[in-house]
Amino acid sequence: MSKTTPTGETTPTGETSPVAASDDQDLGAAGSQLSTAPVESLSSAPGLGVIGWARWYWRQLTSMRVALLLLLLLALGAIPGSLIPQTGNDETKVADFRRVHETLAPVYDELGLFHVYSSVWFSSVYILLFVSLIGCIVPRTWQFVGQLRSRPPGAPKRLTRLPAYTTWRTEAEPEQVREAALALLKKRRFRANPAGDAVAAEKGYLREVGNLAFHIALIVMLVAFAWGQLFKTEGNKLVVEGDGFSNTLVSYDDFKSGTLFDTDDLTPFSFTLNKFTGTYEESGPNKGTPRTYQSAITYSVGAYGKDKKTLVKVNHPLEIGDSKVYLTAHGYAPVVTVRDGNGNVVYSDAVPLLPLDSNVTSSGVIKVYDGYKNAQGVGEQLGIKATLLPTYTKGNEVSSTFPALRNPMLNLTPYHGDLGVDSGIPQSVYQLDTAHMKGFKGPDKLQLRDNLAPGETMTLPNGAGSVTYEGTKEWANFQVTQQPGSGWALGGALTAIFGLAASLFIQRRRVWVRAVKGADGVTVVEMAGLGRSESAKVPEELGDLAGILYDQAPGAPGETGKEPDGVSDSNAAAAEGSEN
DSSP states (O other): OEEEEETSEETTTTOOHHHHHHHHHHHHHTHHHHHOOOOOOOOOOOOOOOOHHHHHHHHHSSSSSHHHHHHHHHHHHHHHHHHSOOOOTOHHHHHHHHHHHHHOOOHHHHHHHHGGSSHHHEEEEHHHHHHHHHHHHHHHHHHHHHHHHHHOOOOOOGGGGSSSEEEEEEEEEEHHHHHHHHHHHHTTTTTEEETEEEEEEEEEEHHHHHHHHHHHHHHHHHHHHHHHHHHOOOEEEEETTTEESSSSSSGGGGEEETTTOOOOSSEEEEEEEEEEEEEEOOSSTTTOOOEEEEEEEEEEESSSSOOEEEEEEEOOOOOTTTTEEEEEEEEEEEEEEEETOOOOOOEEEEOEEESSSSSOOEEEEEESSSSBBBBBBBBBHHHHHHHSBOOTTTTTTTSSSSSSOOOOOOOOEEEEEOGGGGGGOOOOOOOOOOOTTEEOOTSSSSOOOOOEOOOOOEEEGGGGGEEEEEEEEEEEEEEEEEEEEEHHHHHHHHHHHHHHHHHHHOOEEEEEEEEEOOOTSSSEEEEEEESSOOTHHHHHHHHHHHHHHHSSSOOOGGGGGGOOOOOEEHHHHHHHHHHH
């Protein structure tokens, strides 16, 4: 049984003819280097000694499948970092986890799951992905630069074998047709050059530029994230109106930093909270919803910087050097004065309370450590539980009905004894341990408790002193962050998005226009196109170009009024045939 070759020749044995093999090589050369993507190789392990093995491992590491595998491992490795408490984020939650899971915690310690992002295994995957991307990008970049400096490949011998093809006959000279084709292709932003009896043109280089930009952006993002994690700082500070803050380690309420952080890396600045302003919706379904949160501050940079005034709002941080100062929370701080039995002031300060609900019902503790003496002259410590209702409504003794200070009421419950601060065990300033304390008894022999409006005083029994509610200040919580490399990370992310879009939506393609004298002396014009992947864009674009060129080199008299043969799309035809 004979086998038909592309040239129409047959061989009795069914083997491929030399002409067909030559055509295949010719077509392969025409479609070569449409991409700089590395060719995947599944070759067996080499037997060339240490150097051979090293080359083989390098080829595997820089292959696309290994890069995708490392990227998948990196994503999977980040899952425990999101689900398990991390020592760098919340030491308290890690301690609670260790206490509750006594058996599981040692296993997590061995696997480094309490510090995933700085663990050996996560860092190994991170570094291998980094090396893999570099090993893939560098040769592809040089190859692409070489392609930009070279000319598009010459036309195949048989343009009819290309996916998109059209032809017609014209009386115009071949040189005129080629010159017109060259001008047309350059006008359409093709890189076009004469190549023998044809014009070769290529377009869509931005596809590969986008591809390379995407991979380079990934490297930039990896470096930026790593740099940011190593040198980042993040701290919180609660500041009451009238108080200030200096960007030093001891000034923070809590502070987290990267592995390579040094105290000298902190940006030198300070500020004072002059006034906090908060406004709320007065009515409607969104009643009580914040409308305005802003802090008026005065800040200075460096030891001798000039004072400057500004407003810090939610999502509008103050930027000083590499540091950003965010406004993250707000609450109230009632001003309380405590006197002993002799009328001596032993405590007078604003006490920040923590909000409990959306209407800023707040609670906290007033602690008097030193200076207080009871009626018998014996030194004691005082602890007073405090609950503030910014808007008190008679009949509702437990919660505020609006977040603003419309009718503030301070509920106080005093205790006396030992606060336990001398034991060396850390304790929260917002909680009161009454294990070694006694409550003051009222006239009814029950725990003393009283509601105070601003200016009112609660008298402690048996001449033990008094507590006065002077008024209310507001506090704001500021988060100071220093994230080196964040700008690079953002730039890398944007570049990656645009690069990926270019690699997906721009098609690299080639067009050839051949014009030669036929056997009857009439010029035969052939046009063909080839894209990197199957797409309707190549035949459509070729048809458009052919129509314009046909107007400049119309058909021969015997073919007057006859348009170029319809542009064929062998891929579409094959697909249609398979469906039938």
